[in-house]
Amino acid sequence: MKIAVLSGKGGTGKTLVSVNLASVATTSIYVDCDVEEPNGHLFFKPQKLKKEAISVKIPEVNQNQCNGCRACVDFCKFNALAYIKNNVIVFDEVCHSCGGCVLLCPNKAITEKDQNIGLVQRGISENVQVLTGILNTGEPSGVPIIRKLLQTISGDNELTLIDCPPGSACIVMESIKDADYCILVAEPTLFGVHNLNMVQNLVKLFYKPHGVILNKCLDEANPAEDFCLKNQIKILGKIPFNTELGALNSNGLIAVREKQKYHEIFSNLLAAVTREVGSETVINT
Amino acid sequence: MKIAIPVENNSMDASVCFSFGRAPYFLIYDTEKNENRFLDNSAIASQGGAGIKAAQKIADTGVEVLLTPRCGENAAEVFKNAEIKLYKTINSSVEDNLKAFIEGKLQLLGDIHPGFHQHGGN
Ligand code: SF4
Ligand code: SF4
Numbered sequence: 040m041k042i043a044v045l046s047g048k049g050g051t052g053k054t055l056v057s058v059n060l061a062s063v064a065t066t067s068i069y070v071d072c073d074v075e076e077p078n079g080h081l082f083f084k085p086q087k088l089k090k091e092a093i094s095v096k097i098p099e100v101n102q103n104q105c106n107g108c109r110a111c112v113d114f115c116k117f118n119a120l121a122y123i124k125n126n127v128i129v130f131d132e133v134c135h136s137c138g139g140c141v142l143l144c145p146n147k148a149i150t151e152k153d154q155n156i157g158l159v160q161r162g163i164s165e166n167v168q169v170l171t172g173i174l175n176t177g178e179p180s181g182v183p184i185i186r187k188l189l190q191t192i193s194g195d196n197e198l199t200l201i202d203c204p205p206g207s208a209c210i211v212m213e214s215i216k217d218a219d220y221c222i223l224v225a226e227p228t229l230f231g232v233h234n235l236n237m238v239q240n241l242v243k244l245f246y247k248p249h250g251v252i253l254n255k256c257l258d259e260a261n262p263a264e265d266f267c268l269k270n271q272i273k274i275l276g277k278i279p280f281n282t283e284l285g286a287l288n289s290n291g292l293i294a295v296r297e298k299q300k301y302h303e304i305f306s307n308l309l310a311a312v313t314r315e316v317g318s319e320t321v322i323n324t
Numbered sequence: 325m326k327i328a329i330p331v332e333n334n335s336m337d338a339s340v341c342f343s344f345g346r347a348p349y350f351l352i353y354d355t356e357k358n359e360n361r362f363l364d365n366s367a368i369a370s371q372g373g374a375g376i377k378a379a380q381k382i383a384d385t386g387v388e389v390l391l392t393p394r395c396g397e398n399a400a401e402v403f404k405n406a407e408i409k410l411y412k413t414i415n416s417s418v419e420d421n422l423k424a425f426i427e428g429k430l431q432l433l434g435d436i437h438p439g440f441h442q443h444g445g446n
Contacts, residue, residue, distance in 0.1 A: 112380065118373025121380045123405040130398050133373045 040316055041192070041199045043218035045242070046225070047234020049076070049205040052254035052278065053224045055288055057202040058082045060312070063295045063305040066166050068199040070188050072214040074157065074174040074181035079202050081291050085162025085169040092158050093172075093184050095136040096151040100127040104148035111140035111149060132179045157184050159191070165296075168197075185213045193217065207241045215242065220316045221249040222275065225263040227256055232266045239272065249273070250315055252308060255280040275311045278304065326387040327353045327425065329418055334362035339416035344395045345375035352385050353422060375399030383408060391421050395433060 044057040054071075058079055061069040071079040098111075098120075105127055112120045112127070119133040120140065131154060141149045157174040170191060172184040181204070192199055203214040215221055221242045225235040235251065242249045250273035253264055257280050267274050278284070284301065287294045294301035330347030331338040341347035350363040363385065367377035375395070379402035382390060390403065393413045403410060410433040413421045424430050 115373075116371060118367065118370055118377040118380075121376055121383075121402045121405075123380070123383055123402060124407075126405070128402065128405055130373065130376060130401070133376065133398065 040196070040220070040313075041201060041218045042220050042222060042312060042316070043201040043203050043215040043247075044222045044224060045203045045211065045215065045238045046205055046223065047207070047231075047237045051205075051224050051226050051231070051234070053205065054078045054082070054202055055294075056222065056224050056252055056254070056278070056308075057200040058293055059295045059301065059305045060309050061167050061198075061200040062165075062293050063302060063309055064166070064198050066168075066197065068168045068170065068192055068195065068197050070192060070199060070201045071169075071171045072181075072185050072188060072210075073202055073204045074172040074184050074210075075204065077171045077173055080160070080162070080169055080171045082293050083162070083164035083167060083169045084291075085160075085164045085171075088160055088162045090158050090160050091187075092155055093187055094153040094155045095183050096138065097131050097134055097136065097154045098129055098140050098149045099152045100129065101148045101150070102126055104146050105144075106146055106148075108145060110143055110145060114139055114143050132177070135180070136183075157181070159184060159187050161191075181210055182213050185210065189214075189217055207237050211238075211241065212245070215245060215247060218247060220312065221247045222312065223249055223251045223272075224254050225251050225267075226254055227259075227261040227263050229262050231263045235263055235266060239270075248315065250275040250312070253277045273315065275315070276304075276308045278308075325355045325389065326385065327355065327422065328363075328382045328385070328387040328390045329353070329413070329421065330365075330392055331362070331418060336360065336418065338418060340391075340393060340413050340418060340421060342393055344392050345378045345399060347378070350378075350382060351418060352382075352387060355426070373398065376402055379403055379406075389425070391425055391430065392433065 044053050046053040061067040071077040109122050112122045117133055117135050119130045121128045156178045160171045162169045170188055172188045174181040204210050223238050225231045251267050252275050256277040295305045329351045330341040330344050331349050331351045332341050334349045346368055347365055353360045365378055367374040376398045379399040383406035389409050391411050391413050411430040412433045
């Protein structure tokens with residue numbers, strides 16, 4: 040069972056939710072797809088790390104073989120190539136590694152070279168297998184890393200929590216593609232409603248069953264809750280706002296491993312999610 | 325000498341366009357012949373790399389100078405290779421800027437900003 044955890048922006052508690060849900064299960068896999076800023080491993084502090092470098096193919100032009108026909112420049116729909124003063128210039132960060140120009144060049148002047156863009160790291164933290172994608176700074180797209188992460192877990196029936204990148208760009212779509220269910224984490228503010236609306240539109244686009252976890256709840260009006268009720272979006276549960284939880288979290292501790300109280304809250308949330316998915320994962324209470 | 329300027333419309337009273345890669349038109353002005361023509365910016369609709377495509381188009385016209393309020397780093401790289409010099413515009417008037425350039429009053433464009441060419445554009 041694969042569960043993606045999303046939010047419209049960073050800082051809503053997406054990592055808090057994914058890390059604690061993963062920890063509260065008997066065994067699980069946690070996958071950090073927030074490759075620009077992977078935080079989950081800071082909580083899990085995984086052991087027995089294995090690292091795998093991820094690279095993409097970037098074209099390289101042998102200018103001696105090039106006759107300046109510009110077929111490659113005209114073809115590249117990302118405009119990653121320019122032809123200036125009898126030379127083809129390749130813009131590595133714009134190239135999407137489609138390989139088209141390589142096939143197309145009538146003079147076989149283009150070959151490919153590997154360019155490292157980041158890595159996938161695997162480790163263990165007690166009951167949780169921790170997978171982390173890390174994109175090198177300056178690289179434009181983490182999609183190849185996310186593909187690798189998801190490919191790694193594709194055959195696994197284990198309960199898997201996918202911590203998605205914030206927002207609704209194509210990197211998020213890539214992260215939720217294989218998910219059986221999406222959890223949307225929302226803050227109790229008007230801005231939270233705006234973000235919730237945005238990610239909900241995205242999961243609807245992919246026809247993904249989904250529900251909302253209301254984070255940072257206080258005993259007062261909650262616009263995000265009202266939004267869910269009004270639009271008949273399933274509310275999976277609430278996480279209270281308190282300084283203790285905040286302190287545990289900011290110290291890089293996993294709340295459910297520290298306090299029974301949070302263990303109960305997240306067990307209930309996980310039970311709610313599993314009920315929704317209709318699967319029978321055993322929950323450790 | 326030929327000079328290029330990103331503009332909002334294809335007429336001489338058009339204002340200078342604030343964006344380079346997404347400018348609707350480019351004015352190409354020939355100082356020797358005192359002639360001007362307008363180039364459609366087909367890059368405006370591209371998914372990414374609009375600046376690169378636009379810069380390629382301008383380089384292909386054989387201009388030596390581009391007057392622009394700003395320029396992305398990829399486009400700037402194309403211009404550097406094409407040995408096209410970039411000068412910073414002083415206001416939105418095409419005429420004022422051409423005049424200032426010819427009188428040697430424009431400064432080279434210093435601040436090149438990182439482009440908006442990210443995958444998915446978030
Ligand atoms: S397609 Fe090949 S020969 Fe033609 S411009 Fe590109 S690299 Fe040169
Ligand atoms: S590999 Fe594809 S995206 Fe990259 S430069 Fe060639 S055609 Fe463009």
